[in-house]
Amino acid sequence: MRRGISTALVVVIQAIRSHAQGNIIPFGPSGGAFLGITPGSTLAWIPCNPPSSLRVSRDFKFECARLSVPLDYINRATDRRTIEIAINRVQAQDKTNYLGPLFINPGGPGDPGTGFLFKNAGPLFDQVGKGYDLVSWDPRAVGSTIYPLTCFADAASRAAGLEAEEHLWLFQETDTLDKLAAHQQVTAAGCQQYSKDLLPYIGTLSTVRDLNLMNYLYGFSDSLSYLGFSYGSVLGAAYAATYPTKIKRIAVDGVLDVNRWFFDQQFFITSYIDSDKVLDNFFHLRFIAGQKACKFWHRTEARTRQAFMDIDKKFSKAPIQVGPTRKMDWSQFRLYSEAGGMDTFLALAETDRLSVLKPAAADALFLYIAKGNHEISSNDTLIDQGTGNRNGGENAEIISAVDNPYSFNDLQSLLYLFKSQQVVGTGYLVQSIIATRRIINRYLGVAAIERPAQPYSNIQTSYPILLVGNLRDPITPLQDATNVSSIFPSSSIVLQYNSSGHTSAANPSKCVSQHVFDYFNSENLPKEGEICQPDVLPFGIPAEPNDGEGTATVKAVTLSGFLGDPLPSLGTFEVDQLGETGK
Numbered sequence: 001m002r003r004g005i006s007t008a009l010v011v012v013i014q015a016i017r018s019h020a021q022g023n024i025i026p027f028g029p030s031g032g033a034f035l036g037i038t039p040g041s042t043l044a045w046i047p048c049n050p051p052s053s054l055r056v057s058r059d060f061k062f063e064c065a066r067l068s069v070p071l072d073y074i075n076r077a078t079d080r081r082t083i084e085i086a087i088n089r090v091q092a093q094d095k096t097n098y099l100g101p102l103f104i105n106p107g108g109p110g111d112p113g114t115g116f117l118f119k120n121a122g123p124l125f126d127q128v129g130k131g132y133d134l135v136s137w138d139p140r141a142v143g144s145t146i147y148p149l150t151c152f153a154d155a156a157s158r159a160a161g162l163e164a165e166e167h168l169w170l171f172q173e174t175d176t177l178d179k180l181a182a183h184q185q186v187t188a189a190g191c192q193q194y195s196k197d198l199l200p201y202i203g204t205l206s207t208v209r210d211l212n213l214m215n216y217l218y219g220f221s222d223s224l225s226y227l228g229f230s231y232g233s234v235l236g237a238a239y240a241a242t243y244p245t246k247i248k249r250i251a252v253d254g255v256l257d258v259n260r261w262f263f264d265q266q267f268f269i270t271s272y273i274d275s276d277k278v279l280d281n282f283f284h285l286r287f288i289a290g291q292k293a294c295k296f297w298h299r300t301e302a303r304t305r306q307a308f309m310d311i312d313k314k315f316s317k318a319p320i321q322v323g324p325t326r327k328m329d330w331s332q333f334r335l336y337s338e339a340g341g342m343d344t345f346l347a348l349a350e351t352d353r354l355s356v357l358k359p360a361a362a363d364a365l366f367l368y369i370a371k372g373n374h375e376i377s378s379n380d381t382l383i384d385q386g387t388g389n390r391n392g393g394e395n396a397e398i399i400s401a402v403d404n405p406y407s408f409n410d411l412q413s414l415l416y417l418f419k420s421q422q423v424v425g426t427g428y429l430v431q432s433i434i435a436t437r438r439i440i441n442r443y444l445g446v447a448a449i450e451r452p453a454q455p456y457s458n459i460q461t462s463y464p465i466l467l468v469g470n471l472r473d474p475i476t477p478l479q480d481a482t483n484v485s486s487i488f489p490s491s492s493i494v495l496q497y498n499s500s501g502h503t504s505a506a507n508p509s510k511c512v513s514q515h516v517f518d519y520f521n522s523e524n525l526p527k528e529g530e531i532c533q534p535d536v537l538p539f540g541i542p543a544e545p546n547d548g549e550g551t552a553t554v555k556a557v558t559l560s561g562f563l564g565d566p567l568p569s570l571g572t573f574e575v576d577q578l579g580e581t582g583k
Contacts, residue, residue, distance in 0.1 A: 034144035039066035039084040043217050050118035060090045060121045071201050073209045074449060085210060086144035087137040088114045090121045093130035100225060101218045102132035103211060107230030110395030112143030120559050127513060127557040128227060128520045140202040141395055149198060151191040151394050161187060181439050188443035191398055203402045203448025208239045223248035229503050230254040230476060234261050237484050240465055241456040249520050251466040254473060254503035255481035259455040265406040274477040278500045281472055289539035295347035311349045321355040323362025397440050405447040461491040466519045468512060472500040496531040507534050508556035511546040517554045
């Protein structure tokens with residue numbers, strides 16, 4: 001946006017651009033060097049290196065660009081303001097069988113695509129084949145795209161506000177909800193004060209138009225190839241509904257119901273209906289693995305579940321000592337529960353022995369929790385120092401709010417609805433999203449300038465869409481994939497995956513990877529009703545074989561940027577006994 005930019009921001013942008021040296025743009029820890037690329041109306045690619053803080057599995061020659069797009073596509077003839085989109089790519093490794101660009105969105109909303117591609121170029125080539133140029137971008141108000149969504153006066157105010165919000169997320173009573181509402185009122189007022197001119201233009205349909213323009217400028221105006229995860233499924237479905245004749249390939253993993261995203265007031269409550277299925281499966285696998293495989297084990301699944309809830313109740317009353325100097329509160333325990341992999345930890349908590357953890361083990365545990373929170377809410381390694389843009393946090397709340405502006409006028413009604421749908425276990429963390437995204441609508445009062453006039457229905461696309469859904473996903477229930485498929489009744493296929501977690505990336509599978517590879521490189525589609533089985537199960541439990549497993553040519557693809565990194569060792573401390581043998 002050309003209007004309303006602070007003088008300080010202009011000076012920072014000019015300074016960074018003036019110091020960009022050489023032919024390769026040098027990224028620092030924050031990726032701020034996108035500001036060293038002059039934006040233009042075409043895709044002018046410049047060699048660039050990934051930020052030094054990102055773990056890049058293999059060496060690839062990355063290229064970056066800054067594309068000026070209309071702020072307001074509807075009124076572009078009279079409104080000349082622009083947004084400058086940060087884009088990166090890796091060119092196809094197989095030039096002989098070139099298939100064009102494949103655009104990738106990691107979700108959020110609010111997750112930066114440029115960082116996702118920097119981290120995952122190798123696995124993504126394994127997933128979709130080497131004949132595509134892999135292309136990603138930071139959508140409006142995200143990452144290194146100009147101009148940032150700003151809802152706080154400065155970085156310190158923002159950090160303090162988000163920290164306060166995290167402690168209010170896991171509410172139980174009305175007074176806590178009132179505190180969260182007061183905080184969200186301040187956040188909404190700040191967004192109105194600092195980003196008023198930007199808010200109506202950061203919705204999904206504006207990003208759909210950006211995607212269409214990027215594909216056009218790439219020279220493939222009538223044939224989009226796209227891979228999206230989580231919220232990226234909303235973007236993919238909205239593109240397919242808007243441009244149904246332009247689909248070459250669209251695959252989405254972790255599917256959100258695009259119609260409910262735009263129109264359902266209860267969307268962020270009913271989206272977590274499968275959370276308890278994840279927890280039930282967690283206890284089921286622990287039970288069948290047996291006491292040798294699991295320290296936190298009881299003779300029935302019901303007793304294992306109750307033991308977990310007893311620990312949860314203990315943390316809800318007061319912080320628990322962990323090691324000689326640290327204490328863990330309820331919100332940290334629930335975040336750790338969301339991250340998973342907590343067998344020894346639960347055993348120690350149940351027997352009141354967390355306090356005897358060695359200092360190094362306690363420190364490793366808290367660093368793991370901090371890393372999980374960091375990846376969910378901010379992903380600081382990709383903050384653009386020139387703009388102050390963050391990835392996640394309020395970006396996700398505000399983008400979803402302008403897409404779905406329906407609000408609860410009564411906090412008591414929201415509290416009642418929340419409690420009537422309350423989930424446990426892996427639903428702990430996502431409960432925060434329920435409260436935050438519904439409450440902020442009450443005060444923001446802004447709708448995206450472009451939203452669907454009515455729910456999408458009965459759309460025929462030029463090629464079938466592939467929808468991948470876990471049977472037990474705490475954030476994107478399988479029912480959402482079925483609902484989206486019904487929008488495209490004769491031009492979509494649902495591939496089910498018998499696994500738990502958010503997207504198939506939570507538990508990589510050769511079966512899923514093979515189907516995705518085939519989809520992008522042939523006309524082979526999964527069979528109707530086909531269910532992939534995981535390659536491995538926790539605790540050494542044998543996995544069921546997949547049909548045609550011996551003919552698979554693609555390995556299970558592991559993507560970085562989702563929760564699920566290995567749990568750090570808790571040291572040499574072991575639990576000798578978990579109590580009575582009859583427990």
